[in-house]
Amino acid sequence: MDTTGTLDEALQRLHSSGPERLGRLTNHAPMAVEALAARGQAGAVHRWLDRYAPKLEEFPAGVAPVTDADWRLALGNPRRAADWIGYFGRALAERPWREVLAVWWPRLLPGMYGGSTHPVIRVGHAVRTLLAGEATGPRIAELAHGLGYWAARHRPVEGLVPSPGAERAAAALDAVEPIAERDGGFPDRLARVGRLPVWAADVTDPEEARRLLAELVRATTHRYATHGHGEETMLVHAATAPNAVLRTLPALPRDLWVPSLRAAWTASAAVTAMYAPDAPVAYTPPGTFTAGEVMERALAHGDEHVIKLTDTALDLGDEQALAAALRAIELSEPLR
Incomplete structure (x- = not known):
């Protein structure tokens, strides 16, 4: 973990920016x-940030303070x-960060699908830093x-019909039925997801x-190498979202691990x-x-999703995971 102070400097620099831009696209820079x-x-953090900076927007204006009495209305x-x-x-x-996280994680977890899962990913990166080092002001x-972005973009998924699944995560992913209409952005497509295979339901x-969460991260990361061409950016989240949850587990009470x-x-x-x-393709690095x-x-490529998938692949460290990261580099547009 960085001990140079560079990360804290970068976070301070970023906290004057909003969590999104153009009203819907996520600010990936903190992650x-x-x-x-x-x-x-x-040593490359500020140079990379200089390249990404044109995408940032100013921190948005507030409407009214959220309070303990009315937070449900703002969710x-x-x-x-x-x-x-x-x-x-x-x-x-006012309170230790683990206590706040333990209170809000179960409140926010049902809505982790809003913001294309970016809010929970941002929280996962923040928690990793806090677990690895000092709880400095910029890291808190x-x-x-991250939590505020999650609460603002909180979106549950309801009414899902279970379909036959499999014992292993990779096979369960193979059993997922693609939605029929694949136009529109993430919110439109998410609304069309009606059936998902059963996996790990009796845990x-x-x-x-x-x-099993670690198994899911491995399966989704490996799968990107052969399936990432379906949508090189959005399919990254199939791996990085569960990995954000996995990274957060050590900071959470154990009774929250199963719902996570x-x-x-x-x-x-x-x-x-x-x-x-429609079909996988073979990939040789x-x-x-x-x-x-x-x-x-x-x-060197610079794309934020490539960096984040590579970060997840390095958590695994095996040959197939590294191949997935290399595939993302090939498929994605470099940061200009």
């Missing part, structure tokens, strides 16, 4: 700079993003921004839930249904690369 710092690339209202970030800033100033503020033990697994599966399966290609070399290639 990407955390990934770079965590992977030994702190899921993207116009209240600044209000929610302010609410969590105050909460985290980043958690407030009750927290440790088993953690093991179930929400993560729904997210991965739904993204698969929305963007999976263009050579053999170490984890460090793959990270350097992702940094």
Whole structure:
């Protein structure tokens, strides 16, 4: 983990920007700079951020403070993003961050599908940093921004009909039925997801839930190498969203691990249904690369989703995961 202070500087620089741009696109910079710092690339953080900076927008105006009495009325209202970030800033100033997270995780978990799953991914990056090092002001503020963004974009998925699944995560992903109409953005497609395979539905033990969540992250990451061409950007989230949940588990009470697994599966399966290609394609990496070399290639490419998928692939570290990261580099447009 970065001990140079670079990450804190970058986060302070970013906290004057909003969580979105153009009214719907996520600001990925806080997640990407955390990934770079965590992977030994702190020296490149500000250079990368200079390249990404034209995409940033100013922090939005607030509407009215969110309070403990009326928070349910503000939940899921993207116009209240600044209000929610302010609410969590105050909460985290008054109580330890783990306590705030434990209270709000079960409230927010059912709505992790809003914002194309980016809010939970941002929270996962923030929590990783806090677990790995000192709870500095900028890192606590980043958690407030992540939780606030999640609350503002909170969107549950309801009415799903279970379909036959499989015992292993990879086979269950193969059993996902693609939606019939694949036009429109994430919210439109998400509304068309009506059936998802059953997987890990009978799990009750927290440790088993953690093991299966790790299996899901591995399966979705490996799958990207052969299925990422379905939509090179959006299919990244099938892996990075459950990995954000997995990274957060050590900071959560154990009784929240099983529902976390179930929400993560729904997210991965739904993204698969929305963007999976008609058929997989074989993929052979263009050579053999170490984890460090793959990270350097992702940094040179610059795309924020490539960086984040590579970060997840490096959590796994196996040959298939690194191949998925290399595939993302090939498929995605570089950051200009």
